[in-house]
Structures are given as C-alpha cells and as structure tokens.
Amino acid sequence: MxxxxxxxxxxxxxxxxxxxxxxxxxxxxxxxxxxxxxxxxxxxxxxxxxxxxxxxxxxxxxxxxxxxxxxxxxxxxxxxxxxxxxxxxxxxxxxxxxxxxxxxxxxxxxxxxxxxxxxxxxxxxxxxxxxxxxxxxxxxxxxxxxxxxxxxxxxxxxxxxxxxxxxxxxxxxxxxxxxxxxxxxxxxxxxxxxxxxxxxxxxxxxxxxxxxxxxxxxxxxxxxxxxxxxxxxxxGIHDSNASLLRHLAAVDGVAQPAVLSTGTWVIAAAPGKPLDGLRERSDMLANTNALGQAVACIRFMGGREFGELAGADVQTCTVEDLQRLIDQQTMALPCFSQAGGPFAGRTGSITGPAPVDARQRYALATLYCVLVSDYCLAQLGADGAVVVEGSYTGNPWFAPLLAALRPGQAISSTDDTSGTTCGGWMLHHWGSAPAVRSSVAAPLVLNGWSAYRSHWLAALQEAL
Incomplete structure (x- = not known):
C-alpha cells in the first residue's frame, strides 16, 4: 500500500x-x-x-x-x-x-x-x-x-x-x-x-x-x-546536532544563537565561539555539526538529574514553591549523575530544609537545572540569544528563570519538545526549515534569585 x-x-x-x-x-x-x-x-x-x-x-x-x-x-x-x-x-x-x-x-x-x-x-x-x-x-x-x-x-x-x-x-x-x-x-x-x-x-x-x-x-x-x-x-545524524540544524545559519546578519538541547542530556552549544576556551576538566568539547564545522559545547546529564531530584511522583510546582525554596535557601549541589559533566566526580547533596512534597521536589529540580545550565552557558561565553530545545520547553519555569539570570539576552523556547524530530525532517528537506514558533521568555524575577545563584556558586567553590 x-x-x-x-x-x-x-x-x-x-x-x-x-x-x-x-x-x-x-x-x-x-x-x-x-x-x-x-x-x-x-x-x-x-x-x-x-x-x-x-x-x-x-x-x-x-x-x-x-x-x-x-x-x-x-x-x-x-x-x-x-x-x-x-x-x-x-x-x-x-x-x-x-x-x-x-x-x-x-x-x-x-x-x-x-x-x-x-x-x-x-x-x-x-x-x-x-x-x-x-x-x-x-x-x-x-x-x-x-x-x-x-x-x-x-x-x-x-x-x-x-x-x-x-x-x-x-x-x-x-x-x-x-x-x-x-x-x-x-x-x-x-x-x-x-x-x-x-x-x-x-x-x-x-x-x-x-x-x-x-x-x-x-x-x-x-x-x-x-x-x-x-x-x-x-x-542520519546525532540527536543534539539534529536540534542544532535550524540554528546553523545567521538570519539577516544576526549571530547564531546558543542552543540548549535538552533531554536525557542537556547540551549547550555555542556556534561561532572559539575552541581555545574549552577545558577538558570541565567536560567541555567540540561537537561537529552537520556541515562539518566544530562547535564549542558543554553538557550535563540534565534529564537524568532532574528525574533524580523530582522523584517518581512528578507534580509541576507553583511560583510560590520556587520562592519558598529560595527564601529558605534549599539548594541542590551537583551532581546527581555519574556520567560526566562540569562537576563530574562530585556527589550530589541538598542543603537547607528538605523539600516536603512532590511540588517542592519539582521546584528544586527546576532551580538546580537552571543554575547548571546558566553555569554551562557562562563557561562557553554565550553572551547573545539562547534557544531552549527539547524536553525543558515543557517546564513553564525553566526559560523565565534562566532569563532572569541573564538580563539583556533573549532566552526563547521553541513550541515543539523535540528539536531532534525537526532536524530529522530537515534532512529530508535539506535547505528548508519547518514553521516552528518560538517565544521569548519574560524573566521570572523572584526575590533573592540572583543572590541564591551567588550562594550556590560559592558553595561549589567551598566544596573544591
């Protein structure tokens, strides 16, 4: 047939x-x-x-x-x-x-x-x-x-x-x-x-x-x-490079955005950034895109770590849950996977009052993955627009929280949760891109959120 x-x-x-x-x-x-x-x-x-x-x-x-x-x-x-x-x-x-x-x-x-x-x-x-x-x-x-x-x-x-x-x-x-x-x-x-x-x-x-x-x-x-x-x-193609396909070319003179391809792995890619800033000890690497060009990247097992922190009973949190954890300084310190990443070799821990229910666990997982993603972007020197692809686009707080930490940078999310599928389609229609909408996140400015990041980074240094 x-x-x-x-x-x-x-x-x-x-x-x-x-x-x-x-x-x-x-x-x-x-x-x-x-x-x-x-x-x-x-x-x-x-x-x-x-x-x-x-x-x-x-x-x-x-x-x-x-x-x-x-x-x-x-x-x-x-x-x-x-x-x-x-x-x-x-x-x-x-x-x-x-x-x-x-x-x-x-x-x-x-x-x-x-x-x-x-x-x-x-x-x-x-x-x-x-x-x-x-x-x-x-x-x-x-x-x-x-x-x-x-x-x-x-x-x-x-x-x-x-x-x-x-x-x-x-x-x-x-x-x-x-x-x-x-x-x-x-x-x-x-x-x-x-x-x-x-x-x-x-x-x-x-x-x-x-x-x-x-x-x-x-x-x-x-x-x-x-x-x-x-x-x-x-x-065929490697999955995170499939997510990168529609962002390979600059549009109207605008530089290529950094891309956060999210799934089991979260891979931050910064097309156009030099490779001389890569450091092996931070699990930084050069991927090769579909055109054969080297792309500076850093990654962590963000999907696996989110699951470890959120637990099996996943319930989306509220803004109040996020604010409560920030107020009481409940923090997750890396890492919750033994599969590499910039904090490889460390054992994850939670400081401050422990989450009391599924919503707070989801909130803690969200705060943690935003902070590690922000850290990864900083290591790459990603100072322009950032596009979030994949599973994290289904988290309503991820992009807004990231945007609040990176003022002056447009943090957007695509409207599909699978950039890999879009990239696969593009390989059959090479030179074309599907009509995928993206929206720039409005920063979610929570009281003490920037200070919370500073305390988190300081705690990482103390653990060295």
Missing amino acids: SGATDGTTDATLVLDIGKTNVKLVLLDAAGAVLAERRSPNTILTDGPYPHHDVERIWHWMLDGMTEFSSLATIGAIVPVTHGATAALVDDDGLVLPVLDYEFEPPAAQAATYQALRPAYDTTCSPLLPAGLNLGRQLAWQAQTFPAEFAQANHLLMYPQYWAWRLSGVAAGEVTSLGCHTDLWQPARQQYSQLVERMGWNALLPPLQPAWAPLGPLKAALLAHTGLPASCQVIC
Whole structure:
C-alpha cells in the first residue's frame, strides 16, 4: 500500500532513538506531526555486557512503519540517535552486541586506553567515564573479543547502523564521529591518531552528508511494510546536532544563537565561539555539526538529574514553591549523575530544609537545572540569544528563570519538545526549515534569585 488516505505526499518518517525513549514520528511535507509512537529504550543485561535491545527496536519500528504507511505517502526515513554508540557488523548483521555507553569497562583497561587516546588539543574530546568515549568502548571490545572484532566488515555509528539495516548501504557521518569519540579531529575534519593506531581505517565506510539519500529500502522491507519503492533511507545524524540544524545559519546578519538541547542530556552549544576556551576538566568539547564545522559545547546529564531530584511522583510546582525554596535557601549541589559533566566526580547533596512534597521536589529540580545550565552557558561565553530545545520547553519555569539570570539576552523556547524530530525532517528537506514558533521568555524575577545563584556558586567553590 503506497497511497495516502489523507492526500499527504512526501511525508518523512523519523526514527528518533534517545537514551531513554525511542520514537517513530511521521511528519507531513510542511513538517507538521501526523502520527507518533514511542517506547522505552531498554538495556539488556544478558550476554557479554549490557547492550541495546536492537531487535526489539527493529520489530517495533517495522510495526510502526507498516501502520504509518497507510496514513501518508512516505518519501524518506531518517534515523536520529544518541551518541557514544556504534555497531560492528558483517554481511549478516552484528558480530557483537551494541554496547551501552553506561557500562564501565574493567579498571585495568582505563590505563591502557589512556596511553592510546589522542591528546585533547587535537580531538577536543574530554576523557569521560564509562564508555562515553566511543574509542574506549571499541578498544575494549577489540582487546576482549578479538575473534568477533576481526569478523567485522564495517564499524557504523549508531544512526548509520539503522540506515544500513534499512537500505544495505554502509556510510559514515561526521556528527556522530565528532561526538566525544576520540576518533575525530574536528578542526581538521579528519580521523584521529587513534584510528591509525588501532588499524580501524578499513572498517570505517565512506563519509556521507547527514542529508544524503543512501538508497531505497531493501525489497523485503518494502514488501513487509507497504512503503513505496520511491521511499529513500537518509544517512542520519546525532540527536543534539539534529536540534542544532535550524540554528546553523545567521538570519539577516544576526549571530547564531546558543542552543540548549535538552533531554536525557542537556547540551549547550555555542556556534561561532572559539575552541581555545574549552577545558577538558570541565567536560567541555567540540561537537561537529552537520556541515562539518566544530562547535564549542558543554553538557550535563540534565534529564537524568532532574528525574533524580523530582522523584517518581512528578507534580509541576507553583511560583510560590520556587520562592519558598529560595527564601529558605534549599539548594541542590551537583551532581546527581555519574556520567560526566562540569562537576563530574562530585556527589550530589541538598542543603537547607528538605523539600516536603512532590511540588517542592519539582521546584528544586527546576532551580538546580537552571543554575547548571546558566553555569554551562557562562563557561562557553554565550553572551547573545539562547534557544531552549527539547524536553525543558515543557517546564513553564525553566526559560523565565534562566532569563532572569541573564538580563539583556533573549532566552526563547521553541513550541515543539523535540528539536531532534525537526532536524530529522530537515534532512529530508535539506535547505528548508519547518514553521516552528518560538517565544521569548519574560524573566521570572523572584526575590533573592540572583543572590541564591551567588550562594550556590560559592558553595561549589567551598566544596573544591
């Protein structure tokens, strides 16, 4: 079945794999959402190490593709995924499970890898815990499973793994390669010394632009899903770079805004800012955007930390709840995740009277994430407009509180909670941007809010 029941043609199907959730989103030719399905992104603990349940995602995705094929004529499928993840494949499929980057390889391997990894000033890729440096994952797999590793024909970044499964075409792409992997030199736009040292060049397929059509779906998938033969599989992109896409170009001479891409990770990106201010110890890095340009970034696991502070019983707070915590100096000090960030290695704590209910916990989580985001923007020297993308746009207090701390800067939020989906649509319609509205936040000026930030920063210094 290839015809659209509602007349929609050239629709885009975005496979959006975040660290916490997986989404399949159908968008029309103007970028409006026609249908969406989502599922948790589960980790399996059987086998040789914790790994992604790619087969469950695969069958869930095929079911969704079949369902959506009756809603519109789908012209393209675009994979968008989280970073720090890769797949080793031969002609038949995976030779090793897709490793979960939160898995910590044995401590003895850390020293070995430290001697292998390139210098920070060549990769702008900070040394990170667990498997957040993709190079460390791959070096451990090569050492621990040499026979399986030797079977691989291709080393695929995670978006391109899904594109390969759909189309049969192997490709590389710079946004995932340039995401704190230790594999890429963003300033030179070429592979790092680690790739040479490990002999991985032959495994890395030819580079393609994120927006490049790799080819049609495999014939068996066309028959299974009912998608049209004209449907193309797009190369795909790293998720925070998908959020950045619509902000890549200056408009009417106005400088590119800084972007806060929010989800499981909060990634602050400052296009156009120099890289010489990046510091490895603060988990600052250069991502590589879809055009191959290095972008100064800093990040923290803001979605995970918000969840830890807010708890399972999430109830949106009121202005009075925020003011009460500020008045009584209840503060959350970083950090509440062990996955890197500018305060990596610290153990989170709450000072002052503890929150008494779900609303106050939500308020504390909000205050904390605003303060860490503000800190990250300051480290990047982001002194112009700031755009908030993703899950934090659903928090009514986040942008107004941030705006109150940064007078003179326009802090705006987009009207969609998933900039990644928008970016996926743009890859199918390269050169176009959907009509996404954004609104500049009015500062929420609470009594003592600026002083609260000063006390929070002072408490961080005392903890050093």
